[in-house]
Amino acid sequence: MKNKIFYKMTALLMSTALLMSCSTNAGTQSAANETGSENAEVNLNIRTLSQSLVEYQDDDYYTDWEGQSPNYIILNGSSAELEGTGASIKEGTITITSSGTYVVSGSLSDGQIIVDASKEDTVRIVLNKAQISCSDNAPIYVVSSEKTIISLEENTENSVTDGSSYVISDGTDEPNAAIYSKDDLTINGTGKLIVNSNYNNGINGKDQLKITGGTIVINSVDDGLMGKDLVAVKDSDLTITAAGDGIKATNDTDADKGNVVLESGNFNITAGSDGIQAEKNLSVFDGTYQISSTGDSIHSNSTISLYGGTYDIASEDDGIHADSTIDISGGTINIQKSYEGIESALINISGGNITLVSSDDGINVAGGMDSSSVNGRPGQNSFSETSENKLTITGGNIFVNASGDGLDANGSIYMDGGKVVVNGPTNNGNGSLDYDQTFEMNGGMLIAAGSSGMVQTPTESSAQNSLLISYSQIQQAGTTVKILDGNGNTIVEFTPEKTFQSVLVSSPDLKLDTAYQLYSQDTKTADFTLTKNILTISETGEEVTVGGFGQPGQGGGRGMKPGMQNGEVPAMTEGERPAGFKGDRQMPDGKSGATQQTDGTSGATQQTGIPDNAVETEATV
Numbered sequence: 001m002k003n004k005i006f007y008k009m010t011a012l013l014m015s016t017a018l019l020m021s022c023s024t025n026a027g028t029q030s031a032a033n034e035t036g037s038e039n040a041e042v043n044l045n046i047r048t049l050s051q052s053l054v055e056y057q058d059d060d061y062y063t064d065w066e067g068q069s070p071n072y073i074i075l076n077g078s079s080a081e082l083e084g085t086g087a088s089i090k091e092g093t094i095t096i097t098s099s100g101t102y103v104v105s106g107s108l109s110d111g112q113i114i115v116d117a118s119k120e121d122t123v124r125i126v127l128n129k130a131q132i133s134c135s136d137n138a139p140i141y142v143v144s145s146e147k148t149i150i151s152l153e154e155n156t157e158n159s160v161t162d163g164s165s166y167v168i169s170d171g172t173d174e175p176n177a178a179i180y181s182k183d184d185l186t187i188n189g190t191g192k193l194i195v196n197s198n199y200n201n202g203i204n205g206k207d208q209l210k211i212t213g214g215t216i217v218i219n220s221v222d223d224g225l226m227g228k229d230l231v232a233v234k235d236s237d238l239t240i241t242a243a244g245d246g247i248k249a250t251n252d253t254d255a256d257k258g259n260v261v262l263e264s265g266n267f268n269i270t271a272g273s274d275g276i277q278a279e280k281n282l283s284v285f286d287g288t289y290q291i292s293s294t295g296d297s298i299h300s301n302s303t304i305s306l307y308g309g310t311y312d313i314a315s316e317d318d319g320i321h322a323d324s325t326i327d328i329s330g331g332t333i334n335i336q337k338s339y340e341g342i343e344s345a346l347i348n349i350s351g352g353n354i355t356l357v358s359s360d361d362g363i364n365v366a367g368g369m370d371s372s373s374v375n376g377r378p379g380q381n382s383f384s385e386t387s388e389n390k391l392t393i394t395g396g397n398i399f400v401n402a403s404g405d406g407l408d409a410n411g412s413i414y415m416d417g418g419k420v421v422v423n424g425p426t427n428n429g430n431g432s433l434d435y436d437q438t439f440e441m442n443g444g445m446l447i448a449a450g451s452s453g454m455v456q457t458p459t460e461s462s463a464q465n466s467l468l469i470s471y472s473q474i475q476q477a478g479t480t481v482k483i484l485d486g487n488g489n490t491i492v493e494f495t496p497e498k499t500f501q502s503v504l505v506s507s508p509d510l511k512l513d514t515a516y517q518l519y520s521q522d523t524k525t526a527d528f529t530l531t532k533n534i535l536t537i538s539e540t541g542e543e544v545t546v547g548g549f550g551q552p553g554q555g556g557g558r559g560m561k562p563g564m565q566n567g568e569v570p571a572m573t574e575g576e577r578p579a580g581f582k583g584d585r586q587m588p589d590g591k592s593g594a595t596q597q598t599d600g601t602s603g604a605t606q607q608t609g610i611p612d613n614a615v616e617t618e619a620t621v
Helices: 028-053
Strands: 071-077 079-083 087-090 093-096 100-108 112-116 122-134 140-144 147-152 157-162 177-181 184-189 192-197 201-205 208-211 215-220 225-227 230-233 237-242 247-249 259-262 266-271 276-278 281-284 288-293 298-300 303-306 310-315 320-322 325-328 332-337 342-344 346-349 353-358 363-365 390-393 397-402 407-409 412-415 419-423 433-435 439-441 445-450 466-475 481-485 490-494 500-506 515-520 523-529 534-538
Touching (some): 071 122, 122 140, 147 192, 177 192, 184 201, 201 208, 201 215, 208 225, 230 247, 247 259, 259 276, 298 303, 303 320, 320 325, 342 346, 346 363, 363 390, 390 407, 412 433, 490 500, 523 534
Parallel strands (some): 093 112, 100 122, 112 140, 157 192, 177 201, 192 215, 225 247, 230 259, 247 276, 259 281, 276 298, 288 310, 298 320, 320 342, 332 353, 342 363, 353 397, 363 407, 390 412, 412 439
Antiparallel strands (some): 071 079, 087 093, 481 490, 481 515, 515 523
16 A cells, blocks of 8 residues: 655644655665755855855955064053054054054053054954953044954954943044944954943944954944944854844945845854844855844844754744845744744745744734734834735745744745644634735645634635634644544644644645545544545534635635724824734834743643554654
């Protein structure tokens, strides 16, 4: 007997993904070889793309400095000594005026290093066990150069600390960071740098800021790491604790600038606002990211592209938010806490493993009349209603645990591949699926459980069949739902982790005019035949019509959130939330008190409940 693909969802699956079986092992080695070749080609394409976004020059990487005829600056308390040329020293202020390499060591209690060279000069500062403090200005201040390079010598720890107030010229806000550069700035090496910013920002480059190595720790009373035109990081370890944004690029006037490109490294970010923010494009190729933020953990005012990487995200606002487009083609994304998990006008998911928990919508296209669009901060949720808004899924493994809508599109949804599991809302004011226009289900595997008050199915134009099971009573968390074919082979097995009253299944193994069996736990509740491509049945197998929300245009369309009348947001005073909205975010100051959804969680163990003649051959996806 030919095995069916076997899908199972259990408590263990809640933290990972789907279990599937293969109908045959023939050709496995050949397939593996083909996959390896495809992966190599993909990795090459990604490297080529990253190189097109950032132009690294030879001097952006660490090189040995001893053969560069270096000059030596020895810090000694409140003064310094120079061995070489190209710089001058006045009390505790060292001013570098010529290109060259300057090796800095020792401790400066209250002074600064100023780079004031010509626009054709490249200045390299090697920090070699250097501690630099300045009570009233930036400890390292680049006034002028073509490029300044800060190298962190191997096996050294260096520090830069400023005071809580600066003495600066009237009518200017510069400098505004403990390390501040008006021109291109690169940090490289393998040593360690600690930046303590007590006045404003940690590190700020007014043109391009590149980091190609080193261990950098930033503690900042405002933003951590800033570059106006570009922030590019690779092969580095960054720990950032910032009251403002963790990493940001700020150019909002030039179309090709204001970008963040993260190629590799380890990032540990705790931010009072956004974790990582780009004014234009934010691209991540690899690396590990632990982000805890009050604002969005990953944010762009334009586009976000995630090609790889490992992410652990906890956000009081959105996990990943872009005003225009989000493309996810790889990586492992774990959004442990969020208001809305992933949000943009266009969302394209072609690969990767995504697990998210949201106190409102899980994956949300173009915002809409939900509570994150009410009194939101400028630049957030500024989506227009257009037919171009859409969610497209062609690959990847996606697990959504949402207290609001699971997949929510103020537009359309298109699914051609991948695997999606939704543990949706328990209240009838939301649905595990919620869309305005169309949902074409043409491939892949979709399981969505939740309440029944606003349940929707894919549209009839879908090429792949779907089954909606509508229960007459609320089912308890941990109740296993199984669909078997007429021979007892398991097609789908799913254990929702919250209470539910509806389960939608779309699978390539659901065939028209084919007999199936429906089980609840180990008890068969119905025999039924899939008589149409979008079929709704009760738990006893009868075809039913539920709620009037099944598809747009069928007597109700998209539902309204609690607290709305005729779809309108009620009038409110500033900062007030409409009655019935979920979460406790305090707006518009960007603070948030949303808490992680925990209702209905089940610790139930898996029960197989499969007839003796069922065939199970499992492989983890």
